[in-house]
Amino acid sequence: MADAGFDMEACLAGLRRQDEQAAADFVRELYPLVLKLVRSHLPRRSSEEDLCQVVFIKILSNIGQYSGKVPIEHWVSRIAINTCLNALKAESVRPELRWSDLSVDQAAVLEALASNPDEPDPSGGAASRDLVETLLSALNPQDRLLITMLHLEGHSMDDIKQVTGWTVATIKVRAFRARRKLKRIFQELNSQDTR
């Protein structure tokens, strides 16, 4: 989020004049937001730093198209998400997940879920997140984006609508199908464990 003491309007005016100092300030200010989005939607074989750089170059190159009708964070988020989606689409191979591909921590979380009806240990949140991201890598980019935004980041339908440009009906239908696919992948993985 933009720092309260940071004058974004002046910074944007500087960017339109090709002011390099304004560009540097802009990148520093919005880096945490872009990093968070890139990290949430990062293709497996991509470097998050490289993708952040691509996102910022796109933002700076197209700053003339920013009309100011929406907050700059929304506009930046949309560019970041679209860049990540394109990178995910380029990574056309969707791996078929096998139990043997899971790390020790991921396998432990899966076993704990099967054996213990309680919530997984919160201290294993990182492993749970890691496991979910591995499961998500088997989905297509749009499904992956929806599950991440809805279930991992807790965004509302309106937030997703703002960032993706999809209608609420489209989001609901896609989310339903994405959950169904994720459930199938999860059950296939669990059935390998019980064999």
Next chain:
Amino acid sequence: MKNSDPSLDRLLRAAGQYRPAIEQEPPFGFVTRVVAEWSAMAGGNTGSGVDARLQAMWFRRAFLCSMAVMAISVGWSFKTDTAAPNDEMAIASYDATADLP
């Protein structure tokens, strides 16, 4: 069709509660790289714009020159076409007078 699995829901809840730490500062050299690439692109765009304008100017001049050459050649051929009968008449008159005893 039931679209949820209790184990999967628990896994998603646990994963959603985890908030990975996000670095607030870009890595060393990141800002410089971004700004340098942006400046290079901006400079490159300006250069290609100049090239495009230069090419358009040359194309326009070449077109105007070719049109002028075409107009001159059309005018010249028209003039020679219209002048030919008079010349033929002159030659015929000369021949006629030359043949007279």
